[in-house]
Amino acid sequence: MITETLEVYRGDNDKHGNANKIPHHTVEGVFAWGTGTTSARFQGSNDRRESAQLTVELYVPRSADLKQRDRIKRADGTWYSVVGHAMWSERQPQTGHDFGMKAYQVVGTT
Helix, strand or coil: CCCEEEEEEECCECCCCCECCEEEEEEEEEEECCCCCCCCEEEECCCCCCCEEEEEEEEEECCCCCCCCCEEECCCCCEEEEEEEEEECCCCCCCCCCCCEEEEEEEEEC
């Protein structure tokens, strides 16, 4: 599996609710496009803004330090937000195989 180095930004919101994220660390990860029913779907804006949202899955080593609300920056400058906790971080339930990875749902907004 070919991974890419991703920058993780973390921090609190200011008193106005604006994200105040600063570089925290890097992780190695793999983006999966179209692996599930909610993955790789574009969602347009209903109020005619020029905006689109893309939901994909991000696979990182099980030891990676990712938290909900972290921001991920790719080398090409695109940004994603981590949605919730890891979706999967267990062994394969039927065979017990340990893939050593966990999956997160991430959302990119333009």
